[in-house]
Amino acid sequence: MTDPVVVCRGVSRTYQQESVPVHALSQVDFTVYPGEFVSLSGPSGSGKSTLLNIVGGLDRPDEGSVSVDGVDLGELSESKLAELRLHKLGFVFQAYNLIPVLSALENVEFIMQLQGVSPVERAERATAVLDRLGLADMLHRRPGELSGGQQQRVAVARAIVSEPVLLLADEPSANLDSSTTKDLLELLKQLNEEGMTIVTATHDTMVMSYALRQVHLRDGQIEHDDQVQSA
Amino acid sequence: MTQAVSLSAPTSAPTGDTGLTWRLAWRNLWRNPRRTWLTAGGIAFASLLVTLSMSLQQGSYDAMVSSATGFYLGQAQINHNLYEDEGKLEQTVAPAGELRRSLEQISGLHVAPRVQVYALASVGQRSFGAAVVGVDFEAEQKLVSFFDRVTQGRLPVEDNEVLIGEALSRNLGAQLGDELVLLGTGKEGGIGALALTIAGLYASGRPELDRSLVFTQLASVQNGFGLGDEVHALVLGFDDIDKLAPNLERLSRGLPDNAELRTWQQLLPEVVQSIELDRISAVLFYGSILILVTFSVVNTFIMIIFERTREFGMLLALGTRPAIIMRQVQAEALMMWLVGTAIGLLLSNLLVGWAAVQGIPLGMMEEMAEQYYMPSRLYPAISLYAMSLAPLVLLFGTQLAAFFVTLRVRRLKPVEALRAE
Numbered sequence: 001m002t003d004p005v006v007v008c009r010g011v012s013r014t015y016q017q018e019s020v021p022v023h024a025l026s027q028v029d030f031t032v033y034p035g036e037f038v039s040l041s042g043p044s045g046s047g048k049s050t051l052l053n054i055v056g057g058l059d060r061p062d063e064g065s066v067s068v069d070g071v072d073l074g075e076l077s078e079s080k081l082a083e084l085r086l087h088k089l090g091f092v093f094q095a096y097n098l099i100p101v102l103s104a105l106e107n108v109e110f111i112m113q114l115q116g117v118s119p120v121e122r123a124e125r126a127t128a129v130l131d132r133l134g135l136a137d138m139l140h141r142r143p144g145e146l147s148g149g150q151q152q153r154v155a156v157a158r159a160i161v162s163e164p165v166l167l168l169a170d171e172p173s174a175n176l177d178s179s180t181t182k183d184l185l186e187l188l189k190q191l192n193e194e195g196m197t198i199v200t201a202t203h204d205t206m207v208m209s210y211a212l213r214q215v216h217l218r219d220g221q222i223e224h225d226d227q228v229q230s231a
Numbered sequence: 232m233t234q235a236v237s238l239s240a241p242t243s244a245p246t247g248d249t250g251l252t253w254r255l256a257w258r259n260l261w262r263n264p265r266r267t268w269l270t271a272g273g274i275a276f277a278s279l280l281v282t283l284s285m286s287l288q289q290g291s292y293d294a295m296v297s298s299a300t301g302f303y304l305g306q307a308q309i310n311h312n313l314y315e316d317e318g319k320l321e322q323t324v325a326p327a328g329e330l331r332r333s334l335e336q337i338s339g340l341h342v343a344p345r346v347q348v349y350a351l352a353s354v355g356q357r358s359f360g361a362a363v364v365g366v367d368f369e370a371e372q373k374l375v376s377f378f379d380r381v382t383q384g385r386l387p388v389e390d391n392e393v394l395i396g397e398a399l400s401r402n403l404g405a406q407l408g409d410e411l412v413l414l415g416t417g418k419e420g421g422i423g424a425l426a427l428t429i430a431g432l433y434a435s436g437r438p439e440l441d442r443s444l445v446f447t448q449l450a451s452v453q454n455g456f457g458l459g460d461e462v463h464a465l466v467l468g469f470d471d472i473d474k475l476a477p478n479l480e481r482l483s484r485g486l487p488d489n490a491e492l493r494t495w496q497q498l499l500p501e502v503v504q505s506i507e508l509d510r511i512s513a514v515l516f517y518g519s520i521l522i523l524v525t526f527s528v529v530n531t532f533i534m535i536i537f538e539r540t541r542e543f544g545m546l547l548a549l550g551t552r553p554a555i556i557m558r559q560v561q562a563e564a565l566m567m568w569l570v571g572t573a574i575g576l577l578l579s580n581l582l583v584g585w586a587a588v589q590g591i592p593l594g595m596m597e598e599m600a601e602q603y604y605m606p607s608r609l610y611p612a613i614s615l616y617a618m619s620l621a622p623l624v625l626l627f628g629t630q631l632a633a634f635f636v637t638l639r640v641r642r643l644k645p646v647e648a649l650r651a652e
Contacts, residue, residue: 058548058645079552086550093649097545101258106251113251114551158549 003070005166005197006032006055011064013050013220024050025061026220032166032199037192039211040201046217048201049170055199056089056168057081069165086114090159092169096151098143104130104154105139108161115162129157133187149180156187160196167191169200173207185210256562259535260570267567270531274571274625275578277524281517281621282579286611287591288513292506293612297472299502300495303377305343305466306475307482308498312491314463320348321418323461324490331465337481339470343370344462346452348423350415352395352445354405361399361445363413363425365452374468377435378446383407384431390451393427396441397434405429411445415456423456521621525628532564532636543640544648557637564633565626572622579618583611 008030015022025047032038032055040048053059054066057073066073069088076084085091098107105126112122130139133153143151152172159167169188173181181204189210192198200207208214216223260267300306309330311322324330327344334342345366352361368386371378378386378394384407387394393411395403405411409429417423427447435441453459467482469475475494483492496503536543543556590608597607 053646056548082547082550082552084550085548089550091548093545093548095541097541097649099255099542101262102255106254110251110255111549114549114555119250 002034004031004033005036005069006030006199007065007067008051008055008061009065011051011054011061011066013047013054013059013061023220025054027064028217028220028222030055030215030222032197034165034197035192035195036197036199037188037210037212038199038215039208039213040199040215040217041203041208042217042223047220048217050220051217052168052170052199052201055166056091057085086111087162088165090162090164090167092152092155092159092167092172094171094174096143096148096155096175098151098154098158100143103140103142104135104146104150104157107143107154108158111158112161125161126157129161130154133157147180148175148177149183152176152180152184153187156184156191160191165197167196167198169198169202171202171204172200173202173204178206181206252559252562253566256559256566259559259563260566266531266534267570270527271567271571271574273524273527274568274629275573275575277520277625278572278575278621279579279582280520282576282618283582283611284513284517285617285620286579286583286613287586287609288509289612289614289617290587290610292509294606294609295502295506296495298606299499300468300472301374301376303375304495304498305374305468306472307467307492307494309465309467309482309486309490309492310463311489313489315493320416320456323418323458323463324465324487325459325461327460327462327465330486333485334465334467334482337478339474340478340482341370341373341468341470343367343374343466343468344449345464345466346449346456346458346461347463348415348452348456348458350413350423350425352399352403353412353414354403354409357403359399359402360443361395361413362443363415363452364444364446365449366446367449368446371466374466378433380433380435381431382434384429387427387430387447389428389430390448391427392430392447394431394433394446395429396444397432398438398441399443399445400429400432402442407432413445413455417455417457418461419457421457425451425455427451517621521624521628524625525632528564528567528629529632529636531567532560532633535560535563536636536639540643540648540651543643544645544651547643548645548649553641553643556640557634560637560640561630561633564629568622568626568629572625576618576622583613586611587613 008028011025011028011030012023013025015024028047028051030051040051042048050059054061055068057068060074068084071084073081073084099110102110105123108126108130109122112125117125127139130136133156135150135153135157138146138150143154146154172184176184185207188198192212200211202208211228213225213227215225309324311324313319314322331342331344334340343366345364347362347364350361350363351358368378381394382397395405395411400406407429411427411429413425413427415423425447433441453461469478479492479494486492546556547553587610590610592608
């Protein structure tokens with residue numbers, strides 16, 4: 001069996017909310033293997049976003065260990081953690097979070113500039129990935145000139161352009177209508193079929209239905225973790 | 232199995248290509264055009280005000296110095312080292328002829344020798360005390376404007392001719408062509424006497440001078456008062472006053488032991504003091520303007536940072552190092568400065584250029600200006616210093632403002648920043 005992309009062991013995270021401790025995660029063990037499409041679901045406050053943030057190196061657990069692609073995140077400084085996010089992870093956010101003054105192409109290029117990719121190469125790669133996601137005619141449009149679904153596709157393009165080992169999506173369909181959500185999910189499904197490992201936190205049953213593994217959290221613990229037959 | 236390894240991927244520092252950074256900086260400026268125009272307008276206004284004021288200020292100093300030195304005193308003088316304090320007849324510099332010839336070897340330098348004695352000036356039955364100044368009129372005219380103020384007659388040409396002030400002429404009841412008798416004490420203690428014909432009258436604009444100074448040929452006074460080849464002053468002046476400072480050492484070289492060189496700063500300490508005083512108050516004024524504008528830049532960047540917290544959170548989440556975000560904001564501050572400074576300098580250059588040609592009439596202040604040796608129109612001095620000081624201070628101020636404000640980015644947690652509204 002191949003090495004896992006994500007290994008969480010005994011992960012706990014407690015927040016202080018107005019001096020009251022809130023146990024967002026308690027002793028969670030969670031492993032993701034290459035090529036999986038995992039949905040993290042559960043009611044608000046169940047800990048799904050916290051787990052996603054910890055896996056993505058955006059937050060650190062109070063207890064337990066997390067490794068991504070064989071790298072123990074607990075051993076990394078903030079700057080090394082940032083490097084890991086930049087080079088190994090792709091993020092899709094609920095609110096797209098594109099840079100409004102850059103065109104679709106430039107938004108995708110921007111991340112590669114940070115990675116040190118040459119201007120020619122990044123233009124080629126960004127154009128190719130946007131073309132592939134059906135945005136060939138929108139390369140030079142700014143986010144404000146794109147629909148919600150198109151913006152989210154640009155965000156996906158930005159996330160996958162560097163071929164990360166893991167794509168993390170936090171409520172990717174929250175701002176989309178059902179038709180656009182379906183298009184997005186078909187895209188994620190296609191990426192997954194090509195080998196992309198995807199973990200998404202969601203409330204949306206449609207998103208869950210596309211995942212091949214459904215992890216349900218409640219009160220900071222995994223309530224059930226089910227493999228689903230591919231449609 | 233987990234492993235604590237260093238990442239093999241390249242560092243997240245961007246490559247040398249910064250085109251996207253500058254493009255982004257420029258476009259970010261225009262997210263809120265009104266705010267950008269207000270801030271850049273503040274920078275432009277400060278640049279305009281300070282550069283224009285400094286140019287006018289320097290122009291007024293130049294005019295003041297030029298008028299003060301060009302009126303009568305010259306840019307520098309060589310005197311006996313006790314003459315300034317004691318002013319005695321025998322405190323002279325010699326041999327004056329040789330010294331003058333030596334100094335005239337210096338390119339662009341004009342030298343005018345002067346002797347000054349005190350005498351009783353009489354025409355007919357009337358007598359008044361006067362200072363008799365022996366000069367080389369031709370040399371004087373190359374150095375000072377005093378002798379341009381002849382109102383009647385002409386400058387003395389012959390050894391027995393004299394130029395007197397209109398006021399003294401009135402006091403003595405004298406007219407052109409009258410004989411003026413000067414009676415005083417010669418250097419050796421004997422009587423010094425001259426009988427001269429009034430060739431011209433002058434009005435300097437200073438009644439105290441017009442009442443007391445009479446001018447005749449240098450040799451006449453030297454001979455009449457037993458001074459030989461001695462002078463009380465060698466008045467010096469370059470075509471361009473800026474040549475004085477670099478030539479000071481050369482001018483001092485070879486002076487007799489009892490002689491000293493005094494520059495206009497030593498001859499006119501009141502002018503130096505008044506310039507210094509004005510400069511200090513101007514520095515306070517400029518400083519206040521520049522600090523105010525810098526605070527407006529701080530305010531703008533505080534708003535920018537708060538408005539874009541979510542965007543910065545996204546960038547941090549994607550793996551952007553805080554230093555890169557800070558550099559991005561610094562680039563925006565630089566763009567803001569560029570816009571403001573370009574406008575400010577453009578307007579300033581137009582105004583200064585116009586004023587340099589037309590001059591700014593002083594109007595009601597003309598009389599006061601004259602007391603400070605100022606001309607009736609003020610011409611600004613165009614200098615790199617005046618044009619660059621305010622922009623450079625503002626560059627430093629805007630960069631410092633942006634830097635301190637963006638320090639907040641270092642403390643941002645991506646997860647919290649992404650939740651910002």
